[in-house]
Amino acid sequence: MTEPSPGSRPTLEAVAEHAGVSRATASRVVNGGDGVRAHLVDRVRTAIRELGYVPNHAARTLVTRRTGAVAVIIAEPEIRIFSDPFFSRQVRGIAKELTAHDTQLVLLLVEDRGDYDRIERYLAGGHVDGALAFSLHTDDPLPAITRRIGMPTVFGGRPGWTTGTGEGEGVAYVDADNRGGAREAVRYLLAQGRRRIAHIAGPLDQTSAADRLSGYRDALAAAGPELFAEGDFTPAGGARAMAELLDRDAGIDAVFAGNDLMATGALRVLRESGRTVPGDVALVGFDDAEPVAESADPPLTTVRQDIEGMGRLMARLLMGRLNGGPDGAPHGRTTPDPVITATALVRRASA
Amino acid sequence: MTEPSPGSRPTLEAVAEHAGVSRATASRVVNGGDGVRAHLVDRVRTAIRELGYVPNHAARTLVTRRTGAVAVIIAEPEIRIFSDPFFSRQVRGIAKELTAHDTQLVLLLVEDRGDYDRIERYLAGGHVDGALAFSLHTDDPLPAITRRIGMPTVFGGRPGWTTGTGEGEGVAYVDADNRGGAREAVRYLLAQGRRRIAHIAGPLDQTSAADRLSGYRDALAAAGPELFAEGDFTPAGGARAMAELLDRDAGIDAVFAGNDLMATGALRVLRESGRTVPGDVALVGFDDAEPVAESADPPLTTVRQDIEGMGRLMARLLMGRLNGGPDGAPHGRTTPDPVITATALVRRASA
DNA sequence: TTGTAGGCGTTATCAT
């Protein structure tokens, strides 16, 4: 049980000495061993094993200027992170892809506005090579920050700047086809013969919510007047919005909810009001959230988006910028490349 | 819009020159400014601001041997991380506490057995000052790893070693009073006059599941023969276990489920079998999981544990070892301090 | 193919 003398781990110097070579040769072996005679490679490898050598990260970063780590920034002060599977799914996708690239994930949670200072310092401090951020709200300061300090960043979801300012230059992001998916959902309801279709929107300061509302409007344009209430992506918010809508028009025969969580809230209110689903009112959600949609009663017809896939894509895009990238330009000053992923309507029992 | 020359950020050297002082003085100011004349402090501060200086993390770590970061290791290969709010809650608690200590959180997800190598390298590479790990299974290699490389670590949930080996020396962990909570739940059911009480256990290779089973047995000891089936902490697993139990004994009049998610699965099966809850069968869960327990139909009576609080506690314990700790002993070779947090029965409608 | 030596940006020790 030879514990490596606690506190001070062996250095490359020690390995070199142990193997009877120079630091340079030892270093070469550690980094792949190209151009070193097999003979010596073996000796060094053995030394590494015997000493339990592990390269010191800080020292390596100091000279290579690469940390091998990426920040994942979740800008969601609300309780949503707990209850909405969306986040864990996306993080999971990101984690998988990063691991495949031997890159570490540093999680940065934004609680309140003041945290942005801390985050800017962190990002600028060279802790990470790049950043991944999602769940941004309108006028979120993050895009400006990453741009100012020249940190390669990929956003999850279309960032929502106040339109007009030319800020959106060359911003990379991955988003689902929120508008198209919403359109499909509403068209489906229309095709079923529904005529009084209401929409429960998410918080409209998030582009995903705004885009789904746009899709709803697209599809409804010809077919009738719009009718929607704003929720907050939670079941409780969905319930509130549903009650409000029923209040405004008792003749609603279909509802398109901005996400599955709000749909479950709507479901409860609908049932409590004595209406059947989908008999009296058809209901379509959005997300195809993991246990939620399938285990709802009745199971939700919903617009599926491949959340984990989006996470993976975000990571892949970022890795591309960091490594191969068109050039090593620190700004990632390359062509803007939003990537929009397809959605698909999943038919279950609620519509 | 003077972008700081992209790629190369200003160094302490630049700040010193700009302020007309030495690097040493500049450094002192950066680190609080004790023992530097106010006069110079100002000059340096101004230089820092004007240049947009941010200390280089790698360089600092190299000399201080402190990273200001902590690893959070989630050893859960299954899909659970998605659907079980448990994880996000605990991470949230941890994140809050770490932020308060100006410490970063590095998330390490364990997907399969092979990942442990990667994690050991990461931990040994000096990326982090300490580690937080939870959701360990029996014979998880993690405790051995962190001990071997001398990494201060706090576990979430009692680590489950094969009993007998003297491994559990001085291990710090935070856990809910699983056994006591389970005991209370079952006693409550007995007090309600229930006589045929079944238990749906979690995966018994996790100590939380095993401890809850023990609590069930404690309470039941005198009152009747035990009857339990093993689930997997998911709704589907709960449903399967419930069906199996009903199959074995149709006269069950109460069920204590190892967590709320399994309770919802049991609820479905119970309803499908024509039984009412709590009329025919009383049901108690565990966790008081955020939307799950309250929004179940009927809302679940359950054993509450303060998950976020446990997360905060874990982080606080670790910070204690890293900073003030009895001494700076790299091993944290101090008294073992498991901390067991209380649980509380929350009465709702299901029992 | 291998070794020598310089430097990455900080902190910390020692004079001054």
Next chain:
DNA sequence: ATGATAACGCCTACAA
């Protein structure tokens, strides 16, 4: 109170 200067552990020209 301030300023040289030596580490910290590693990579990488460059020289041999």
